[in-house]
Amino acid sequence: MSPIAIKTIQFFLSLSLLIVLHELGHFIPAKLFKTRVEKFYLFFDVKFSLFKKKIGETVYGIGWLPLGGYVKIAGMIDESMDTEAMKEEPKPWEFRSKPAWQRLIIMLGGVTVNFILAVIIYIGMAYSYGEQYIPADSLKDGFLVTEKNIGDELGIKTGDLIVAVDGEKVEKFSSLPLEIINGNTITIQRDGRTFDQEIPVDFIATLLEDEDKARFLSLRTPFVVREIPEDSPNLNSGLKEKDEVIAVNGQSVIYQDEIVPILEENKGKKVELTVKRDGKTIPIEAQVTNEGKLGVFAGYNSFDEYAENGYFKIEKVKYSFLESIPAGIDKGVSTLSGYVKQMKKIFNPSTGAYKGVGGFAAIGGLFPDGWDWPAFWSATAFISIILAFMNILPIPALDGGHVMFLLYEMITGRKPSDKFLEYAQITGFFLLIALLLFANGNDLYKWLFK
Incomplete structure (x- = not known):
C-alpha cells in the first residue's frame, strides 16, 4: 500500500x-x-x-x-x-x-x-511505551547548528547550549525547536558565559521560507567510521570500521562538524588522519575526494552507543499505571499550552506565522x-x-x-x-469557510x- x-x-x-x-x-x-x-x-x-x-x-x-x-x-x-x-x-x-x-x-x-x-x-x-529523551543539558559540547543562516538569524552557533526559553529551563533536546518557535527569549551558554538573546519577531517566517530546514539544530557527533563502501577511495588506506578520527593534519578534532571545513580546504588532496582504535592512536594517510569527503559512512549505529561513550545522556522512563496518570495530564496541559502560544503567533501578522497555517493536507x-x-x-x-x-x-x-x-x-x-x-x-459560517479556504489554499x- x-x-x-x-x-x-x-x-x-x-x-x-x-x-x-x-x-x-x-x-x-x-x-x-x-x-x-x-x-x-x-x-x-x-x-x-x-x-x-x-x-x-x-x-x-x-x-x-x-x-x-x-x-x-x-x-x-x-x-x-x-x-x-x-x-x-x-x-x-x-x-x-x-x-x-x-x-x-x-x-x-x-x-x-x-x-x-x-x-x-x-x-x-x-x-x-514510557518515555525516552536526551536531556538538553547533557550535551557536553553544545549542539550543532545545521542551517547557518537560521542560526545567524537567531544569534546562535555550533557549540552553544540553549538552557532556557522565556526563563523556563529546557528539559528535552527534542522539544527545543518547538519551544524556540513558541518563545520570545532564549538563554544561551557560550564559552563559559550565559546571556539572553531576543528571538526575532519574524523568526517563524524565516523558517517557513524552507520548511525542510525547520529542524535547524542537531546533535554533535564524533567521526567514527561505520562503513567503508567498495567504491571508497580509502578502501585500502588502512581505515577500519569503528576507527574514531581525533586529528586531521595534526589538528585535533572531536566532532564531524570540526572535520568538515578541514576536508573542504583539502579537496582532492591527501591528509594525515590520526585515529583511535582499541585504545591506541594510529596515523593513516587518507585521500580526500574532489567533493571534500573521505568516502566513508560515519557515526555510531545507535544513540545508545553515543550515550555509552559520554557524548550525551539518554533518559529512559517507565511509568506504572498510577504514575502514567499525572504524566498524561501534564502532557495534555503542556500540549494545549504550546498550541495556544502558536495561535498567538499566528494572530500576530508581524511574525509571518499565518503563512504556515495548513488545512487537511x-x-x-x-x-x-x-x-x-x-x-x-x-x-x-x-x-x-x-x-x-x-x-x-x-x-x-x-x-x-x-x-x-x-x-x-x-x-x-x-x-x-x-x-x-x-x-x-x-x-x-462564512468566516469559517474563509478560514477553511485560506488554510487549504x-x-x-x-x-x-x-
Missing part, C-alpha cells in the same frame, strides 16, 4: 473517532437534560446521506462531506439553520427551553471530551507513512487538542460562539434574540510552488 494511502486511511480513522466522540460530548448531556436530539451525524449530509437510520427520536447517519460532524438539537440555531422551527412556541424538550446552565454544559461537552480524550491517550502512551502530514501505532495515537491526541481549542474560540457557528452568548445571557439576564443568533450563525500553494 502506498504511503499516501496509509496516511489517508489514518487521517480518516482519526478524524472519524474524534468527530464521533466530540458530538457524543454534546449528545450525552443533552439526553441527560431531556433535550431532544433530532440528528447525530458523522460528516455533513448536504443534499444526501451515505447512510442513515432513525432510532427513537434521533436519526443517526454518515454524510458525504468530511468537514466535520454535528448533532441537531431541537430548539437551537445551529448548522442546519432550521429557522422555521424557531418560529413556533418553545417546547419543554427543546434546547431553548432549558436553563442557561444546562445549555452551557451541553455546549461545552464537545471540547471537554476532546481534551479528556487527548489526556487519556497520553496516559495510555505513557503507560504502554497539513493535518494528514502529521501521520506516519507506515502503520506506527504510537505515532498514530500521538497525532490523534494532538489533533484532539487542536479541535478542543479551535471549537472553543468565540466565533459564531462554533461551540465557543454559543458559549459566548450563553455567558452573556447568564451575566446580564438578557437572552439574545433568535434573529440575532441567526445572523451571528450566518456570519460565523496555503496547502495548495506549498504543494505547487515549494
Whole structure:
C-alpha cells in the first residue's frame, strides 16, 4: 500500500473517532437534560446521506462531506439553520427551553471530551511505551547548528547550549525547536558565559521560507567510521570500521562538524588522519575526494552507543499505571499550552506565522507513512487538542460562539434574540469557510510552488 494511502486511511480513522466522540460530548448531556436530539451525524449530509437510520427520536447517519460532524438539537440555531422551527412556541424538550446552565454544559461537552480524550491517550502512551529523551543539558559540547543562516538569524552557533526559553529551563533536546518557535527569549551558554538573546519577531517566517530546514539544530557527533563502501577511495588506506578520527593534519578534532571545513580546504588532496582504535592512536594517510569527503559512512549505529561513550545522556522512563496518570495530564496541559502560544503567533501578522497555517493536507502530514501505532495515537491526541481549542474560540457557528452568548445571557439576564443568533450563525459560517479556504489554499500553494 502506498504511503499516501496509509496516511489517508489514518487521517480518516482519526478524524472519524474524534468527530464521533466530540458530538457524543454534546449528545450525552443533552439526553441527560431531556433535550431532544433530532440528528447525530458523522460528516455533513448536504443534499444526501451515505447512510442513515432513525432510532427513537434521533436519526443517526454518515454524510458525504468530511468537514466535520454535528448533532441537531431541537430548539437551537445551529448548522442546519432550521429557522422555521424557531418560529413556533418553545417546547419543554427543546434546547431553548432549558436553563442557561444546562445549555452551557451541553455546549461545552464537545471540547471537554476532546481534551479528556487527548489526556487519556497520553496516559495510555505513557503507560504502554514510557518515555525516552536526551536531556538538553547533557550535551557536553553544545549542539550543532545545521542551517547557518537560521542560526545567524537567531544569534546562535555550533557549540552553544540553549538552557532556557522565556526563563523556563529546557528539559528535552527534542522539544527545543518547538519551544524556540513558541518563545520570545532564549538563554544561551557560550564559552563559559550565559546571556539572553531576543528571538526575532519574524523568526517563524524565516523558517517557513524552507520548511525542510525547520529542524535547524542537531546533535554533535564524533567521526567514527561505520562503513567503508567498495567504491571508497580509502578502501585500502588502512581505515577500519569503528576507527574514531581525533586529528586531521595534526589538528585535533572531536566532532564531524570540526572535520568538515578541514576536508573542504583539502579537496582532492591527501591528509594525515590520526585515529583511535582499541585504545591506541594510529596515523593513516587518507585521500580526500574532489567533493571534500573521505568516502566513508560515519557515526555510531545507535544513540545508545553515543550515550555509552559520554557524548550525551539518554533518559529512559517507565511509568506504572498510577504514575502514567499525572504524566498524561501534564502532557495534555503542556500540549494545549504550546498550541495556544502558536495561535498567538499566528494572530500576530508581524511574525509571518499565518503563512504556515495548513488545512487537511497539513493535518494528514502529521501521520506516519507506515502503520506506527504510537505515532498514530500521538497525532490523534494532538489533533484532539487542536479541535478542543479551535471549537472553543468565540466565533459564531462554533461551540465557543454559543458559549459566548450563553455567558452573556447568564451575566446580564438578557437572552439574545433568535434573529440575532441567526445572523451571528450566518456570519460565523462564512468566516469559517474563509478560514477553511485560506488554510487549504496555503496547502495548495506549498504543494505547487515549494
